Amino acid sequence: MTQSNVKPNVTAFFDEATNTITYVVKDPASESCAIIDSVMDIDYAAGRITFDHADAVIEHVQANGLKVDWLLETHVHADHLSAAPYLQDKLGGKIGIGKNITIVQDTFGKVFNEGTEFARDGSQFDRLLEDGDAIRVGAMQVEIMHTPGHTPACLTFVVGDAAFVGDTLFMPDGGSARADFPGGDAGQLYDSIQRVLGLPDETRLFMCHDYGPNGREIRWETTVADEKAHNVHVGGGTSREDFIAMREARDATLAMPKLIIPSLQVNMRAGQLPPADEDGKTFLKVPVNGL
Ligand SMILES: [Fe+2]
Numbered sequence: 163m164t165q166s167n168v169k170p171n172v173t174a175f176f177d178e179a180t181n182t183i184t185y186v187v188k189d190p191a192s193e194s195c196a197i198i199d200s201v202m203d204i205d206y207a208a209g210r211i212t213f214d215h216a217d218a219v220i221e222h223v224q225a226n227g228l229k230v231d232w233l234l235e236t237h238v239h240a241d242h243l244s245a246a247p248y249l250q251d252k253l254g255g256k257i258g259i260g261k262n263i264t265i266v267q268d269t270f271g272k273v274f275n276e277g278t279e280f281a282r283d284g285s286q287f288d289r290l291l292e293d294g295d296a297i298r299v300g301a302m303q304v305e306i307m308h309t310p311g312h313t314p315a316c317l318t319f320v321v322g323d324a325a326f327v328g329d330t331l332f333m334p335d336g337g338s339a340r341a342d343f344p345g346g347d348a349g350q351l352y353d354s355i356q357r358v359l360g361l362p363d364e365t366r367l368f369m370c371h372d373y374g375p376n377g378r379e380i381r382w383e384t385t386v387a388d389e390k391a392h393n394v395h396v397g398g399g400t401s402r403e404d405f406i407a408m409r410e411a412r413d414a415t416l417a418m419p420k421l422i423i424p425s426l427q428v429n430m431r432a433g434q435l436p437p438a439d440e441d442g443k444t445f446l447k448v449p450v451n452g453l
Pocket residue numbers: 237238239240241312329
């Protein structure tokens with residue numbers, strides 16, 4: 163049951179390096195919160211990892227005396243690295259992702275030629291979530307909606323009058339997410355978007371990314387009504403066939419995200435780096451012609 167009378171307090175943290183938005187979603191009736199889609203900073207050219215973005219989130223949580231119940235991932239991101247384990251270490255909370263992470267782990271376990279020590283059963287996460295599940299953040303309920311298409315494991319988190327849509331929709335002038343990664347499917351994405359647009363018109367929708375199309379300022383919040391009326395890919399009743407044709411033609415022109423190689427290796431491990439070698443050194447791989 164949707165608790166649309168509940169209005170969570172949402173604080174957004176925009177990451178300029180990857181155009182990702184991390185959300186702290188607080189229960190108005192308690193100090194409990196969830197953190198959705200955190201970011202670990204990487205200077206890929208230098209192989210250097212830092213935590214400025216995550217530290218800003220930690221500062222916000224601590225300054226406001228919040229208790230972190232959950233660290234949620236809308237999906238295995240291909241454009242930034244998750245900081246969930248770093249946040250868990252500092253703030254607590256359980257790490258949750260969609261149950262089809264196992265499909266993603268299987269696909270990219272092969273791409274990165276991982277050995278048997280890389281488990282493909284989702285055991286790196288604290289909880290695997292599936293459609294219809296509900297988890298609690300204080301007195302609030304987070305309803306899990308499985309919204310595949312961009313990836314097989316994509317989730318939308320519905321919290322009271324707000325929904326965190328991951329990479330399904332972008333802002334109305336940005337359209338929708340690509341559906342050409344392994345396991346992606348434009349038709350499934352259309353169906354998932356229709357489910358999101360089936361939420362009440364006034365539902366606040368929070369994007370995972372914004373790129374400020376045509377030079378506008380960065381924005382990340384809209385509504386179901388606004389997307390239905392104005393989304394450049396699905397607004398005004400675009401048909402499934404037209405969407406699939408548009409999405410596939412467009413995806414064929416897109417380059418790989420800059421950080422896909424480090425992102426997948428880290429995010430399929432719930433944000434952990436690959437295990438260190440016998441000298442205590444950590445490496446990421448680059449599969450040649452593997453993607
Ligand atoms: Fe994504």
